[in-house]
Amino acid sequence: MMPGRRFLLLLGAVAAGSVLSLQSHRINPYFLDVAVTVAINVILAVSLNLINGYTGQFSLGHAGFMAIGAYIAASTTMFWAPGLLPAASSPGFIGMAVFPAALLAGGLAAGLAGILVGAPSLRLKGDYLAIVTLGFGEIIRVIFRNLESVGGALGLNGIPACTNLFWTISMAALTIYAVTSMVHSTYGRGFTAVQDDEIAAEAIGINTTRYKITAFVVGAFFAGIAGGLYGHFKLSIDPRGFDFMKSIEIALMVILGGMGNTVGVIIAAILLTLLPELLRPVAEYRMMLYSFLLILLMLTCPQGLFQPRFFRRLLSPFLRGSAAPAEDPPRPA
């Protein structure tokens, strides 16, 4: 995809978001709710995909970054901004001017934490890195549980409702734009190089340390923004909402979509958010069925759900001149 086209797509998504947002009073509130959740999960999954998929640093602490973003953004709109500008506490002003600044603050704080969490990845690999990032996520959660100024274990309530379709869709589009542009740039090839073979990458002069930390910082930044959106959407956050099951849920989207496959990850994020909603009619069996389907999906399509090659092959009779690409060689276990 040309950079120009990608940028146009971003603008298109932002425009669509603002139109949808203006018309949101006509949309069924339930659908609105699901749509915002889907967009937030897309941000989380795409940003984790930069760390896990493209750079190959298996991280299980994404919910921690999300928690930092959520708490910092909520504190900005609730305490800091009204403290600095007492006149600026009208809801309209908060929604239009303070909220973007709050999102940015949440993202930056999470990005800073990304440096801290990314640092062990210089020494640790694979499962050890996964467990350390998981530990960081849990530590962040426990810290918020013990901070009485943000509600402690009870959580923070009464966050202004600033999140709407415009902000979520625009931010999701911005995340996708930023991650794909970065990975497909000349600079960004380094991420894939680190994932493919760290030693070889280092041997040809790629600064693997910098790439790993960059991946963590950028991924954490967008997770922080997702957290800010989440807080101003749910209007109340509590530390339990950011436990390691949330991190695993995000990792599921990345793996099911196919590591390092942005389109696949987006589709997986949408599917995994919608699946529990679609299973609502079977109420009591819902989550049993959800987990069963998860196992079944993995057993039947272990290559990740959405192989671009598969779709290309499916469409190849209709696309003249593009021969069906050869099968992937089987991957060693």
Added chain:
Amino acid sequence: MTEFLQQLLNGLSLGAVYALIALGYTMVYGVLRFINFAHSDVFMVGAFAGYYLNRWMPSDSMAGGLAILAGSMAFCALLGVVIERLAYRPLRRRSRLNVLITAIGVSLLLEYTGQFLFGAAPKPFPQLFPVRTFQFAGGLIVSTNQLAVLVLTPLLLAALHFIVLKTRFGTAMRAISFHPVAATLVGINLDRVISFTFALGSALAAAGGILYSLNYQSIDPLMGVLPGLKAFVAAVVGGIGNIPGAALGGLLLGIIETFVNGSRWSTATDAIAFALLILILLFRPAGLLGKLEVEKV
């Protein structure tokens, strides 16, 4: 001094349970190189198996309690083998991440099925062994339940040690974890040894589940999540894939956690446990007893 001894005792009995669960993680990792996320829910199933077995044949004697323990271990061994056969074996040749996802799926399936079958509300766990409390001079209090943990765990560990080092299956297990391809070349049946490993690990998790419930006296379908996570941490701290390491990591974590719990930082127990874990791994990236493999190009 008494308080120190008391805390140490409590820590040891908690750590022993962590060690029992951690062994299952580490053994499966040793032969298959993946984290069996469903293991913590096998621990939960073990506790519930004990609960229902006790309902059908109530026990108040030592022998009855041990029979229930053995029954629950056998049930979970079977469960572990079935899980491996249905959910993991079809993906044996795929990337480890795929197996990780199915493991998470199995874990969720067990939890939700548990909530469906047993109800989400906590249940009181019966006393399987006759309970007595001994009070020593100086105020040290020891209950028979704690003693059960402290006696049964070393026995189970010794049994495991014997199986791994002295039997044919144990030798085959070690061979596979050393070099899977070479192991199959000398005629080791990979599938059978892997099934056996799952049976062994799951049986230990069931024992852990019952001993844990004896001391905490309340069980629910999500009870496995936190102890499972802690045990996994213990296995990694000890050096994953290393059997004595898992036992050491479990005991260490249990003791640290109990002491932090008794101090004024008790609300931050989990954070301190994880912070220590991160520190240990930063200085010993392959765990306490793990060997760092040299990367060859």
